Amino acid sequence: xxxxxxxxxxxxxxxxxxxxxxxxxxxxxxxxxxxxxxxxxxxxxxxxxxxxxxxxxxxxxxxxxxxxxxxxxxxxxxxxxxxxxxxxxxxxxxxxxxxxxxxxxxxxxxxxxxxxxxxxxxxxxxxxxxxxxxxxxxxxxxxxxxxxxxxxxxxxxxxxxxxxxxxxxxxxxxxxxxxxxxxxxxxxxxxxxxxxxxxxxxxxxxxxxxxxxxxxxxxxxxxxxxxxxxxxxxxxxxxxxxxxxxxxxxxxxxxxxxxxxxxxxxxxxxxxxxxxxxxxxxxxxxxxxxxxxxxxxxxxxxxxxxxxxxxxxxxxxxxxxxxxxxxxxxxxxxxxxxxxxxxxxxxxxxxxxxxxxxxxxxxxxxxxxxxxxxxxxxxxxxxxxxxxxxxxxxxxxxxxxxxxxxxxxxxxxxxxxxxxxxxxxxxxxxxxxxxxxxxxxxxxxxxxxxxxxxxxxxxxxxxxxxxxxxxxxxxxxxxx
Numbered sequence: 001x002x003x004x005x006x007x008x009x010x011x012x013x014x015x016x017x018x019x020x021x022x023x024x025x026x027x028x029x030x031x032x033x034x035x036x037x038x039x040x041x042x043x044x045x046x047x048x049x050x051x052x053x054x055x056x057x058x059x060x061x062x063x064x065x066x067x068x069x070x071x072x073x074x075x076x077x078x079x080x081x082x083x084x085x086x087x088x089x090x091x092x093x094x095x096x097x098x099x100x101x102x103x104x105x106x107x108x109x110x111x112x113x114x115x116x117x118x119x120x121x122x123x124x125x126x127x128x129x130x131x132x133x134x135x136x137x138x139x140x141x142x143x144x145x146x147x148x149x150x151x152x153x154x155x156x157x158x159x160x161x162x163x164x165x166x167x168x169x170x171x172x173x174x175x176x177x178x179x180x181x182x183x184x185x186x187x188x189x190x191x192x193x194x195x196x197x198x199x200x201x202x203x204x205x206x207x208x209x210x211x212x213x214x215x216x217x218x219x220x221x222x223x224x225x226x227x228x229x230x231x232x233x234x235x236x237x238x239x240x241x242x243x244x245x246x247x248x249x250x251x252x253x254x255x256x257x258x259x260x261x262x263x264x265x266x267x268x269x270x271x272x273x274x275x276x277x278x279x280x281x282x283x284x285x286x287x288x289x290x291x292x293x294x295x296x297x298x299x300x301x302x303x304x305x306x307x308x309x310x311x312x313x314x315x316x317x318x319x320x321x322x323x324x325x326x327x328x329x330x331x332x333x334x335x336x337x338x339x340x341x342x343x344x345x346x347x348x349x350x351x352x353x354x355x356x357x358x359x360x361x362x363x364x365x366x367x368x369x370x371x372x373x374x375x376x377x378x379x380x381x382x383x384x385x386x387x388x389x390x391x392x393x394x395x396x397x398x399x400x401x402x403x404x405x406x407x408x409x410x411x412x413x414x415x416x417x418x419x420x421x422x423x424x425x426x427x428x429x430x431x432x433x434x435x436x437x438x439x440x441x442x443x444x445x446x447x448x449x450x451x452x453x454x455x456x457x458x459x460x461x462x463x464x465x466x467x468x469x470x471x472x473x474x475x476x477x478x479x480x
Contacts, residue, residue, distance in 0.1 A: 037056050037058070037075075037076050037077075037092060038074055038075055038076075039051070039054065039074040039075075039094075040094065040106070040128060042128075043094060043105070043106075044074060046147075048146050048147060048149050049096040049098070049103075049105060049143070049146040049147075050096065052352075053096050053097040053098065054094055054095070054096050054105070055070070055076070055094070055095060055097070056076050056092055056093065056094055056095075057092070057093045057094075057095055057102075057237045058090055058091070058092050058093075059090070059091045059093075060088050060089070060090055060091075060279075061088050061089040061090075061091075062088065064278060064279045064280055065237065065238075065239070065277075065278035065279055066090075066279045070457050083114065084114050084115065084116050085114065085115070085116045086113070086114055087111060087112070087113045087114075087123070088111070088112055088113075088114070089109055089110070089111050090109065090110045090111075090112065091107060091108075091109050092107065092108050092109070092110065093105075093106070093107045094106050094107075095237070096146065097350050097472070098146075098152075099153060102237055103133075103135065103142055103146075103152060103153075104133040104135075104142060105130060105133060105142055105143045105146070106128045106129065106130045106133070106143055107128065107129060107130075107132070107133070108125065108126045108127060108128045108129070109125070109126045110122065110123070110124070110125040110126070111123030111124050111125075130142070130143040130144070134152075135152050135153050136151070136152060136153055136154055136155045137155065138155040138156060140152075237476065238278065238432055238476045238477060238478040239277050239278060239455070239475045239476050239477065240274065240277045240278060240283070240307070240435075240475070240476075240477050240478070241274075241278060241477075241478050241479075241480050242274060242307050242308060242309050242314065242477055242478065242479050242480060243272060243273075243274050243308050243309075243480050244308070244309055244310065244311060244479065244480050245272045245308050245309070245310050246310065247310040247311070247312065249269075249272065249310075250310055250313065250315060250419075251269040251270055251315055251317070251417065252269065253315075253394050253395065253396050253417045253418070253419045254375075254396050254417065255375045255377075255396035255397045255398035255401070255415055255416075255417055256375075256396075256398050256401060256415075257269060258270060258317060258319065258398065258402050258403060258415050258417070259403055260403045266306055266317070270306060270308075270317050272308050273306035273307055273308040273315065273317060274306060274307055274308060275304070275306040282301065282304060283304055283305045283306060283307075283454065284301050284303065284304050284454070285303035285304065285305060285318070285320075285437055285438065285439050285452050285453060285454045286298070286299050286300060286301055286302070286303060286452060287299075287452060287453045287454070287455075287456055287457060287458040288450060288451075288452055288458050288459055289438070289451045289452060289453050289456055289457075289458065289459055289463065289464050289465055290448070290450055290451035290459065290463045290464075290465055291450055291459060291463065292447065292448065292449050292450060293443070293444075293449040293450070294441070294449060294450035295323060295441070295443060295449070295450070298458045298459070299458075302320070302321035303318070303319070303320045303321065303439050303452055304318070304319055305317065305318045305319070305437055305454065307477075309422065309479050309480075311422075311429065311479075312421070312422060312423075313419045313420060313421060313422060314418075314419070314420040314422055314425075314427075314479070315417075315418065315419055315420075316342075316416075316417075316418040316420070316437075317415065317416070317417050317418070318340055318415070318416040318418075318437060318439070319402055319403075319413055319414070319415060320366075320413065320414040320415075320416075320439055320441075321412075321413055322338070322399075322400065322412050322413065322414050322441075323412075323443065324400065324412055325442075325443040325444065326338045326366060326367055326372065326373070326399055326400075326414070326442070327442040327443075327444070327445045328365050328366070328367050328368065328369045328370070329369070329445050329446075330442075330446075330447075332381060334363045334364070334365050334379075334380075334381050334440075335363055335440050335448065335451075336440070336442060336446065336447045336448045337365055337366075337440065337442050337448070338365070338366040338367070338399075338414070338440060338441060338442050339363050339364060339365050339366060339439075339440045340363070340364050340366070340416045340437065340438070340439055340440075341361065341362070341363045341364075341383075341436075341437070341438040341439075341440065341467075341468075342360070342361070342362045342363075342364070342393075342418065342420075342436075342437060343360065343361050343434070343435065343436035343437070343438070343467050343468075343471070343474050344358070344359070344360040344391075344420070344425050344427075344433065344434065344435060344474075345358070345359050345433060345434025345435070345471045345474050346358030346359070346360070346425045346426025346427050346433055346434075347426055347427075347428070347431070347433065348431065348432040348433045348434050348476060349434075349471070350434060350471065350472040350474075351471055351472060352470050352471070352472050353385070353469065353470065353471070354385040354386065354387065354469075354471055355387070355471075356387055356388075357387055357389065357426065358387060358389065358425060358426025358427075359385075359386065359387055359434075359471045360382075360383075360386050360387050360391055360425065361382070361383025361385065361386040361467075361468050362380050362381070362382060362383065362386070362391065362393060363380060363381045363383065363440075364376065364379070364380045364395050364397070364416065364418075365379050365380075365397070366397050366399050366414050366416070367397065367399040372399075373399045373400050373401075374399070375396055375397050375398055375399065376395075376396070376397045376399075377394075377395065377396045377397075380393070380395065383468050384468070385468060385469055389424075389426075390424060391420070391421070391424050391425060392420065392421025392423075392424035392425075393418065393419070393420055393421070394418070394419045395416060395417065395418045395419070396416075396417050397414065397415060397416050397417075398414065398415035398416075398417075399412075399414050399415075400412040400413070400414060401413075401415065402414060402415040422479070427479070429479055431478075432476050432477065432478050433476070433477055433478075434471055434472075434474035434475070434476060434477075435474055435475055435476070435477045436453065436454055436455050436456065436467050436473070436474040436475055437453075437454045438451060438452060438453045438454070438456065438467065439451070439452045439453075451465060453467070454475060455473065455474060455475035456473055457473075
C-alpha cells in the first residue's frame with residue numbers, strides 16, 4: 001500500500017458542548033465544535049488531479065456527514081454535532097470534481113474523544129491511502145491514473161488479437177461456405193463424362209485447410225467491450241437530503257402563517273421542513289461575505305432556512321432577524337436592498353461558469369417599492385449570468401411579520417416563502433443538484449450594508465461574492 005503523508009486535520013478544542021439532557025437529546029451552544037482540514041501537500045499545486053476541483057468530504061462514525069466550507073484556497077472548516085463522553089472516528093476523503101461527478105482520490109481516518117466537560121482530544125490518525133479507489137477496476141488507483149493523465153473511469157483498451165480466439169470454432173464454421181468453391185471441381189464432371197476419377201476426388205477434404213483461415217479471428221473487439229460498466233455515475237456527496245411530503249400538506253405561499261415553537265423549531269404548515277444538514281448542523285445563512293456596515297459578526301445565527309418537497313415542487317422558507325430598517329430604493333439593483341438571492345444548478349454540474357441551461361440566479365425583494373412592510377410577490381430579477389429558461393418560481397414575503405426572532409426576541413423577523421417547480425429547474429428527482437441562498441441587508445438606503453451566504457465562504461478579511469459567476473460554489477442537495 002502506498003503511504004501518503006497526512007494533512008492537517010484539526011478539531012477545535014476551545015469550543016464546548018453543553019451536556020446532554022436526560023432524554024439523550026444533544027444540545028449545543030451557539031458555537032458548535034469546529035473541524036478544519038488542509039489540502040494534503042501531495043495534492044497542492046497539482047494540475048492532474050486539478051487542485052481547484054479538489055475538495056474534502058468528512059463522515060463521522062455515527063453516520064453524519066460534516067458540511068465544510070472553503071475559507072481559503074487550501075483550508076476547509078465546518079461544524080459538527082456530537083455527544084459528550086463518546087469517541088468518534090472521522091473518515092476524511094479528498095475527491096475531485098470529474099466528468100460530472102465526484103472522483104474519490106485518497107482517504108484517512110482519525111479518532112477523537114469528546115470528554116464530559118466538552119473538551120476534545122485527538123486520537124490515532126491513519127496515513128492517507130489511495131489503492132481502494134479504483135473506479136474502472138483496472139488495478140490502478142484513481143489518484144495514480146489522474147497523476148498519469150489516464151482515464152480513471154475507463155480500463156485500458158485490449159483491442160489486440162488474442163490467442164484464444166482460434167479455438168472459437170464457431171467463427172471458423174462461418175467459412176464453410178467457402179466449400180462452395182469446391183463445386184468448381186464439379187464442372188469437370190460436365191467437361192469429361194468419362195471422368196471416373198470422381199471417386200478419388202478428395203479435394204473436399206482440403207476443406208480442412210480452411211481452418212488456417214484465421215483472419216476472422218481478429219474480430220475479437222466484442223470480447224473487450226467491458227467499458228459499459230463504467231457508465232455508472234459517481235454519486236455526489238449531498239449536504240442536505242430534502243424530505244418528501246404529501247402534496248396535500250404543501251404550504252400556502254403567502255408570506256404568512258410561519259410559526260415556531262419555544263425552541264425555534266418550525267410548526268404548522270412548515271413542520272415537516274428539514275432544518276438541519278446531514279451533519280445535524282442548523283441550516284444557517286451565517287457566512288458574512290460582504291461587510292460594508294454589517295449589524296452582526298460572521299457566524300451569527302440570525303438567518304436560517306428550511307425545505308421540503310412533494311415530488312413536483314421544492315418548498316423553501318427563509319427567516320431573517322431584522323432590526324426593522326428595510327429599504328427598496330435601488331430600482332433594478334435589488335441586491336443593494338433587503339433581498340434574497342436564490343441559486344440553482346439543476347444538474348449539479350458544478351461548472352465554474354454558468355452553462356446557460358439550468359444554472360439559475362434569481363433575486364427577490366423583501367418588500368414592494370415605496371411601501372414599507374408590504375409583502376412582495378413579484379419584482380424578482382434574473383441574475384446577469386443566469387439561464388433565461390423559464391423557471392417555475394412562486395414567492396411571497398412577510399416583512400416583519402414572522403415569528404419572534406429565535407436569538408433576538410425583540411427583533412422583527414422577515415419571511416420568504418418559495419415554491420420552485422422541480423422539472424423547470426432541470427432537477428432530476430433521483431439526482432443531486434446545486435443550491436445556495438444568500439441574504440442582502442440594507443439598513444440605511446443606497447447600497448447594501450452586508451451580504452450573507454449559506455455555502456459561500458465567509459469574507460475572511462476581504463469581501464467576497466462569487467456564486468453569481470461561479471456555480472461550483474453552491475452547496476449540494478438531494479431530494480428524498
